Amino acid sequence: MTSPGSAPQSTGLFGRLSDRLSATRRALAQGFNELIGAGQPDAAVLEDLEATLLQADVGIDATARILETVKQSSGSAGTRAALRQALLDLIRPCQQPLAIDAAHRPYVIMVVGVNGAGKTTTIGKLASRLKTEGHKVMLAAADTFRAAAVEQLKVWGSRNDVPVIAQQTGADAAAVAHDALQAAQARAADVLIVDTAGRLHTQSGLMDELKKIQRVLQKLDATAPHEVLLVLDAGIGQNALAQLEHFHAAVGVTGLALTKLDGTARGGVVFAMAAKRPVPIRFIGVGEGIDDLRVFDAVEFVEALLPNGD
């Protein structure tokens, strides 16, 4: 977006990511560096390490797993390496970038999540990315509940110069999705991204509405949606796990996008989620700019959190 307050930018993908994650890294690394000195970690060190991980929203399960590995390691270099390895082992299975399968045209991406997670903004950035890659993209404004959500998506549509299929606020979301897929098929679009209203995962009525959107899409294309992208605010705590479980039970989540990773001490929740249900993490949002949606890279992520040097 157009916030004037972006952080100073460095060039290169890794440099940029590392920049944006530096706040997280500082918080984590500060704790780690104090801890990871020479010798076997003793009880006090482990306790502090536990605190550090918990404070990064890593979660109790993942923290226990990581600590177990660290305990078994020996030597100063060993402890640090073991820690990096443990973090990496947890999230490497999640490193599976989104691949637009040409066999499915249009490739339908349904974007879901709780209120305020950043769905519409992520769609705006995703549309820009896919268009740059040469895909013909269309957007469906199926958030018919929130005031001016349709207008918000239309602004993103015109910024990216991609068509937006919309009806008025209050229309049936499934009907919008249906129309949009029909239009996308007729215009031979490569990708259709369906925006949905934010909903708390505990509202079973609203979750049913989401299932209905999925069912209606399947009437036109039995294999749709090809990707169900759950957008998660990385600033949330352990509730991310409940969100993943509920959305998965309703519509089968196939990928995650983690937004707002450019704040402080965020991203630990990734490890907690990976420990419970390793769903592919497709993208991370590291800023407000239209190109601040990055492909998730496990090594880079751990690297950015816990640099080799320092």
Place this chain on the structure above:
Amino acid sequence: MFENLTGRLQTTLKRLRGEARLTEDNIAEALREVRMALLEADVALPVVKTFIDDVRSKAVGQDVLTSLTPGQAVIKVVYDALVALMGEHNERLHLAVRPPAVVLMAGLQGSGKTTSTAKLARYLIEREKKSVMLVSGDVYRPAAIEQLQRLASQVGAQFFPSQPDQKPADIARAALEQARVSASDVLIVDTAGRLHVDAPMMEEIRALQSILNPVETLFVVDSMTGQDAVNTAKVFNEALPLTGVILTKTDGDARGGAALSVRQVTGKPIKFLGVGEKTDALEPFHPERLASRILGMGDVLSLVEQAQRTVDQDKAQQLARKISKGSGFDLEDFRDQLLQMEKMGGIASLMDKMPGLPKTPDAEQLQQGEKQMNRLVAIINSMTPAERRKPDIIRGSRKRRIAAGSGTQVQDVNRLLKQFTEMQTMMKRFGKGGMQKMLRGLKGRLPGMPF
């Protein structure tokens, strides 16, 4: 929101309750559990530490060990510590200044500022009879201004228009001037979401603050926030003279630890909770009641207040007359009762506040109950007025028509009629002084009941 935390704490404390004697050992064990429960609930670590230390020093003290019911004494200590942590009592908005009283909203992206702005406006218009003007200083997010404009017209607030190419400071000045001219009681200024580490954006809101000189500066926080709540709250609190907090999305299943953290870090009271999607879903925050709810002691006060606010007094009296006559309770009245419950926030909201319920049933079960209630209303709606007054005339073909009309089965209609008959019998008993008899019979048998 607090179900999980409540469950965990209740199990722990129940175990303590069973202990004949409390030693430092079993208190330490219980406190370890409390610590884990708080951490799982996303309460920030430093806050947890302070809390546990506080409870420990009091629990290990004389009061508890010499008490006849040590378990109860510990629960009291935890309760007091929770209340102390969250603030002693409800803090209202302080709007008693020369109008317009300005309220500035601040927070991260997606925390719920715009929705809360509209809810607050509706609250002030409906419950405090204020004239309210809204203005959006969010010139960054696409269609943010339009969103607030729509919400303003929904809740009946004046709207001061702004444009994305204006400077937020200029918008603020113009809105303030307009609010003075139009003699609005309150001007609520919505702002763009911003990260606390974004220096220019934090500078921008500081400038807005000094232009507007708001009487209330509210920090809007998502109740699902994790450990980071501490960092963001700290920076916002240092940058702005915050006067209070609005905690949003508390109708989910987040464990709500952010409530405890934000209060502790900022020292500023939580003034409101956002409890749903609609614009009337905003509740004043009562820390002492919430502590009761966390410990499973119920929140009867909120329930009573809610009843007074939403229940139609005339209808209630009409019904009371019917009941006392012992007759005339018909399906219309039954439907009114169901709708009344709906108005009070449905079964879930009622159950949540009821004391003595061992554990809040899970959300799905409750929603089944709500569905069931809606179905009953639908069935009654499908009857003719005559049928509602004299349900006895409902036979085979009428039943089929009602079932078809309400999208239910004949069995559902039968079940409703049976329930209604039972209720009618009960009502008749009440009417003939049965209520007093019933209660007299119970007296002495139920401990702790005030009759």
